[in-house]
Amino acid sequence: MTGAATRGRGRPRRTEAADTRDHILTAAREEFSEHGYEKTSVRGIAKAAGVDSALVHHYFGTKEQVFEAAIEVAFAPALNAPEALADAPPDRVGECLTRAVVGVWENPATRTPLLAIVRSALTNDTAAAVFRRLIAAQLLRRIAGRIDLPDAELRAELAAAQLVGCAILRYVIKVEPLASADVEQIIARLAPVVQGHLAGP
The missing domain is CATH 1.10.10.60 (Homeodomain-like)
Structure with missing residues (x-):
């Protein structure tokens, strides 16, 4: 030997x-x-x-654990969205987060795996639980951590609901005219609402 x-x-x-x-x-x-x-x-x-x-x-x-590991990698670009708030002026946090999230959905390379994740979450309770756990642990808490207000978690959830709801209607269900609307127009409409959730009274 x-x-x-x-x-x-x-x-x-x-x-x-x-x-x-x-x-x-x-x-x-x-x-x-x-x-x-x-x-x-x-x-x-x-x-x-x-x-x-x-x-x-x-x-x-x-299989649930395989799914969680797979979507965590695929979801990584969206999970980086809170970084957009790091250096954002207080009056532009809504626009910065909106632009970051919409940008991930607009990019075909990152949109395709996101579509698979959301479709699975919408049709299966186990997939939905995994998706919810990932969103709560790695996205919402990170957004809330950048908000210096007592109800930061609720504000983060409302902002995310606005953005995720828009994404589902535009990219998954493809409701018109939202599905074909200019992306800058969408950002212009969404950003003030997200700003209100994150930093409004």
């Missing part, structure tokens, strides 16, 4: 493990996007990733 360190049989190297995990997440996002939460299975994700389903369970656990 040589002095070189040996690995246990079948145990992947750390870099291999990271690559495998990322590959499974990519496959999971595609499966959830194409089939929705209910029609996606761990077995289907494993097949798309070219691995055994036991490996999916090893890295993530249940």
Whole structure:
């Protein structure tokens, strides 16, 4: 036996493990996007990733946990929206947050996974619970943390409701004329309302 360190049989190297995990997440996002939460299975994700389903369970656990991990990565651009408030003047926090959130939805690269997430959340209670947990923990609390007012959490939730509601009507349900309206017109209409929620009396 040589002095070189040996690995246990079948145990992947750390870099291999990271690559495998990322590959499974990519496959999971595609499966959830194409089939929705209910029609996606761990077995289907494993097949798309070219691995055994036991490996999916090893890295993530249940289908719910795979979904949460997959959407957290896909939802990352939207979760960065509160950063827009960091240096915003008090009278422009509404416009800055609105522009950041709408910008994520307007970008096709970030809109596609968001559509899959929202559609799954609208049609499945488990997916909705995961989505709600992610929104509450990583988006609303971060927005509220940048508001120096006693009812900051309620203000953040009302602002988010305004923006998410608009996103669902424009990008998911595609209600006209909202679906075809100029994006700057939408921002101009939404921003004062969001400003009122975040910083109004």
